[in-house]
Amino acid sequence: MSLETAIQGNWQQTDSGYNIELRFPLQIMSSKIAFAIVDVDDASSGAKKFVIGTANPNRSDALGTVLVPSPEIEKILKGLKYSNARVWVVDKHMRVLARSGNIQDATGVRTKPAVAKRDTLWQRIEQDWLFPLYYQILTKPPADFVDELKDAYALQGKDLADALAGEASSQWRLSPDKKAVVISAAHPIFIDDTVMGAVVVEQTTHGIRTLRNQALEQLFHLIIAVVFLGTAALFLFASRISFKIRKLRNETESAIDDSGKILGNIPRSQSKDEIGDLSRTFHSVLDKLQQYNSYLENMSARLSHELRTPVAIVKSSLENLALEQNAENNEIDKQQYIERANSGIHRLSKILSNMSEATRLEQAIQYSERENFDISAVLIGCTEGYQAAYPTHTFSLELAEIQRTLNGSPELFAQMLDKIVTNAVEFSPPQGDIAIRLLEKNGRAQVVVSNTGPMLPDNMHEQLLDSMVSVREHHNQQGTHLGLGLYIAKIIAEYHKAKLLISNRADNKGVDVTLIF
Template sequence: MQFRFSIRVQLAVLSLFLFTIPWLGYKYVWEVEQYLRIGQEQTMIGTARAVATALHERPALFDSQAAFLQNVRPGTDLYAPTIDAPIQLDGKLNDWQSVRELSQTYTDSQIVTQFASKGTAVTLSYDHMVGRHGDYLYAMFEVNDNSVVWRSPDSLSVDNGDHLLISLKPRAGDLERYIIAPYASGWVNAFRLNDNPNSYRATGNALAIQGRWQETPKGYNIELRFPLTMTSGSLAFALVDVDDTTQRIKQYAMGTADPARLEGMGTVVTPSPEIERILSGIRYADSRVWVVDKHKRVLARAGDIRSAPGYRPPPSPASELPLWQWIESHWLLPLYYHILTRPPADFVDELQDAYALAGLDITTALGGHPDSLWRLSPDNKAVILSAAYPIFIDGQVMGAVVVEQTTHGIRSLRNRALEKLFHVILAVMLLGTAALFLFAHRISSRIRTLRDNTEAVIDDHGKIVGQLPQSRQRDEIGDLSRAFGGVLNRLQQYNSYLEAMAARLSHELRTPVAIVRSSLDALPHVPNDQQPELIERAQQGINRLSRILNSMSEATRLEQTLALEDPEVFELRRVVEGCAGGYQQAYPNRTFALAIAQGEYQLTGSAELLAQLLDKIVTNAAEFSNINDTISIDLRRQGRQIRLSISNPGPLLPEGMGDQLLQSMVSIRKSSVSPQQSQAPHLGLGLYIANLITRFHNGNLQLENLPDGSGVRALLSFPAAG
């Protein structure tokens, strides 16, 4: 069964294009989001520039933090992260868990001094890190030692057991060395050593360095604390291993650097309180700000990335109707968020406790040029934008400011815009689809009504039995209805014409047939002297029948002649003048008035056929005029058109018959004609033949009444040749 592609189905298919509106709206909002991201990127670079401006040309913020080192030595140059609470010096190391991942492992590759022969087996290793809380620097050591040797209680030497060496360089002064060598597990303080780097003689207690040394199954743990003011940032730690409890010979020193030498000492970088005070106001700017040195170590930070969306869209107005809010929250928004995504309330922040940063933007900034970087959080829930700007001191890049924000604000704004846009699009789609279906229903109903009305005015035999109702609608369907009405009216007139043509033809044939029949029937019953009269009468009837048949076949012969005729250019003036002179002789009781304006009248066609055209029209004009009437022939040119007018006084044309008289076998002759005219058949073919010849010459023939009502005019127009 073939599918019927009705107008309703077509409009339903067209309505599917409405579904491209949400896609276009989404693409538009996505483009707007890209511009918002570009704006956020520029804003963050501006924020980083503003913070960096406050840090330019301030070397005091960096020199104490060893930022001027050309290279950072892992295990030697230390980083002391900020610790949230003071470390409880109990040797259990529980307070270090939040920053324990920053600790470093020291093995035989970190031996800084070899006391015994180089072939001595290394049995010591430990994990070590430092941290800062307030004005104190904390240090922890988790030591693995197969043999813990305590300092002998009855010996004055402080280095005859396992011990810890500490070297510090104050802001003003030379190297200061300290030693911690306990008798057993418990609270410890340091001793200060003399200035001789090769001597281990204690000169006094250093109570500022305090902590706990706690023995463990694997070795021992050490937790220390001393004020930050004791060092300018240079320090070294070294654990000295003693395994022999008898001879107490030192085997080696393993640590961050050689504590006996000032050169090569390590540095410690702690978050700068001064820089943090400068950044303290940034926490209100919806950003997280980092300050790093040129080795990408964190000097200070402020703010929280989870509370730094960058842009906070305004809250929704509370004036909406409760019913609409219920529909939006229970129906629409759950539907929308099958496509949209809400910014996550929580995500993984891999840089929360970072002590060093890495990234192309930071590398570019440390090269002297600001840059930005987009990245995803490790759980792919958040998009984070970071912007870095260099810090200059004496024309050299000493560090960088890094500003971070999430795109939660932009995503929330995008979602808010898409929600409003989807509301409008959904309403437009629903109303548009409903309007299209109503429109399609109305159109199809009107077309079906037109179809039913058209079928109703034509009976089963194809006869037109009524008139099509006139439509008052001024659209295409109304025009189609009126066109159907006009077509049906013309078909009805044509049927009437065919019926009248049959009656006229029957009437024209009946008279000569009756004459022939009556003459032949009376011929046997009359005397011989009267028979020639009857035979002549029958001959006249036969001649009349012959003229009728010749007239009927004349139009067909003319159509064949027109198909074979080769057009040529001729002068219409000569044809009209020659014909007008002959008409005066053919119709001596009529007067012909010829008027020809000056000009050329070149015409493409056939002069003989045009003369035949004039004969048909002039004959018709003479038959419908009275004796001594004047028939006017007027020839003139208007632009590219040649106009020929033939007018005669006489009866006017009935209304609406001008075009019908140009059809075949249409005549409006009255019975009151002269006896000579009554003997000739009148089948209405003369003007039909004249119209055929006119169309062959690409012309137009019109019949109309004269403006003064005195007669009729035949108006011909032809395109001029060339």
């Protein structure tokens, strides 16, 4: 036996014993090796007291196996450049032959190299405001965790056992500190249909969690943007509505003074929304109130004129009767004064009757029974009566060859026609012509009452159909007129689902009153 100088050793004394490290070339040994330590207490005699070893060095069949990492396999693994996983190659005894990668970086997601960028305002908002808020809900993958297989020389596990049995398998496990979830997959290595080892690939779920967090960050960005834009839109919309409402309020307040007098009307809005519709309604209401207030302002003069004459007649008659009591008894003069007083009282009664006629008519319409009647028959009967009642005027009736039955009240229809014809007679000169026509136009039946006489004033075509509106001159009136005739006719026309229109004639010689059914 010769001394082998290529073998080097190092003895290290420890508190509990010693460690021996040996280094020798691989060329001088085979795949079998065994170590034995001999305890010699007597150096002079060299007697062996105790022997301990990994196997019996004197028996070749009892030697252990030499396990040497394979540089070739490691080169193959490094050549894969798969930095997102840790790869193990083990033999059939589960001993590690080669390893590549670091489990701390094995996230399963290929990341782009970081590029230095200047911090923008948006990035500062994300880092300082948004991300701290998001990660009150989200969880970041831990930057470090305990790896129990960092320096392992042998592996174990169900997936590896299945792979060495010839079937690919996978499993997941928690790190010892429970900060990370590691997913491993093992696949067998076959040589001539014999399993000689396995490849194990490991990854953590950090990459999946990172991708999830990035997706949720973008989703939260989108939600915040939608909420912000929605809030801004609602604020602008509410501000616009508030501005229009305040404007309408100011216009309405400026249209009426503190005493309730209407000073003017609000502008008619052209907006198509509900506030514009409300503005147009206010415009219409104020316009009608203004017309009614105008009538009320003029009603005192109208009633004063209408009442002054009959009151003066009654007063003068009573004064004359009182004087006659002191004078000679003249029965003829007394009878004349009594007739004049009765005439004045009759005119007063007629004024009161006209003022309450519209109210009574509305009540009568509510309780009237509808029936089908022929318009032509009513027109023929009424025209004959008008010719007898107004002999100073000429009446003509023109009936088109149409059969028109109307559902309503023939008595009310005749009353409506009376008001229209009476109005026509009063405005037409003596021996004037009044024409009544029944015709069909655009598929609708129409009754037109036409008279010669003065034209209508401008902008009074619609107002004449309102209550207590008249264009008669006071000094030309021969009776009591409170402007209710056409208003009553309008009420009856609406009861018969008709529209009443008044306009100047095309030849500018009079006025046409038209009923459109």
